[in-house]
Amino acid sequence: MKRKVARIVNKRMFGSFLLRDPEATDFPYVEKGQDLRWLVRNNRGMDFRGVGFEFKEYIAYVDGNGQWDVANKYNLAIPEHDNPWLDCEKRYLSEAEQVELRTFAADIPQERQGRLTVTAFIPFDEIIAVDEMGDQCWGYCERMPVLFVPITMAPCAFTLIPRFACAGVWTKARPNQVLS
Template sequence: MVAKPIRTIGPLHLEDLEPHRFEDLVRQLLYDFRPWRQLEATGRGGGDEGFDARGWEIVPDAAEIDQPEEDGETSEPSYQDRQWLVQCKREKAIGPGKLVGYLDEVPEDERGNLYGIVFAAACDFSMRARTAFREKVRELGISEAHLWGKAELEDMLFQPKNDHLLFAYTGISLQVRRRSVKTEVRARLAMKRKATRHLREGGEVLIRDAEDDRFPYLDETPDNNNSRGNWMVRHFQGCFHDGLRFQHRRHFAFLDDDGVHWDFAESMDDAAVEGWRNPWAETEDDDARRNARHEAFHAWEALPEKNRAWFEVHTVLPYENIIDIDELGDDAFHGPQIFTTQFYLNSSGPFLRKSFISLHTLEGRWHSQMDSLGHENRVEVFSRDPRKKQFKA
């Protein structure tokens, strides 16, 4: 089975945060960790004795006294509150020995009153480091201790309640991404429904660059090899999973009984929309095109019916590149018009770069995407057009 690529978010580079910003991130994640009476950012003021935050957890018996004083200020921590120390390290690696060394920095006079400790770092901890951490906190007589490595911090940041912190410190927002995806899917479905309602399969449709203000008049002398006008009339083929499909080329073709050897009439193209259905169609070579088609048709008609085929190339206009569909048309083109994103020079414009090629006989035998056909299997049933490049499957 071939592995399918998935879209994911890369590792968060928390080690790139400025030291105080990393401390701020950890402290703000702590707000929902316990009910705090006070949580102090001691590391920002200096003289923190190696610890970056200190907090007093309200225990159940003390919750009833958590009332503001008359002047509006919160009461001071009581003797019943649990004291916590928080240490933050923005390092790429911390081994067992170094981790134990940091715990040894807990001041002697703090240890008697200390209930818990949170050690947070922007790196991952090994099993040995985690074991050494637990053993050391037991030795220090600390009742509760938590080791937050990079994995734990990412887990917390990816929770919906912390999406605002994820965005503030990394610029990533899963909620915004979900809304963006939801909006995009709704827009694609709305455009698909509109196309289904207003476009007729096999009918002519005008596809035009919404930013080309030359419409409907073609340039007589375009500059910089630009096209004379960024619009075209195509036959609509239907709605598919990747967008709207249009007939780009259609030729008489031959498919041998073996299903391998084949050919197509490159000198003619029935996909071109001409005459009154396309006001911008070129008319200079009308006689030459009619003669080429007549010659190809005679060669095609002389084939056994089972070997007569159509060689077709289809282009895809992605739903997301459609700005809107005008089902009414205007005085320049009376049929439906599709307004698209910009046609770029020397590119496929609003269409996918990948085109879809098929060869199918009148009896229904067909080869999608030329899976088993190639230039080496092409035989000469129809005359070649010296002006055209040889087809490469």
């Protein structure tokens, strides 16, 4: 399985993948307010932890004392193109709300602007199956590879790696961390 995944990841580096729970029998249909058991996310490579995906990304800022905070209402890691479930994602804002948040972020002095990113690594032994071709859904997701992995609301089996960037410098993010 690891070799097959590696071959597909190398072909589609930084491309979109569909991460789908094999027990999501209602795929591709979703009711309003229902938790998705599949996600479209961009690949970030692979290493000893497994296959990495851009799971979350938030606009952040640092105050004059080095304390940082994030606007976690809007997840920038949710791909906006080739994603028919975009409006069903929990941290996706309407266009008007996005404009408001981007205006707020643009008003932050550049040296205080930041990003909090979370990369999710899926261990190879959690990947149940791979569909290299994918399924076309309403004109979307054509040739988008699918990784079948358990997706639950309980603490996930993914390894989450948070990183914070301010003024182009990346650090490991920790709660209540003061940046100097």
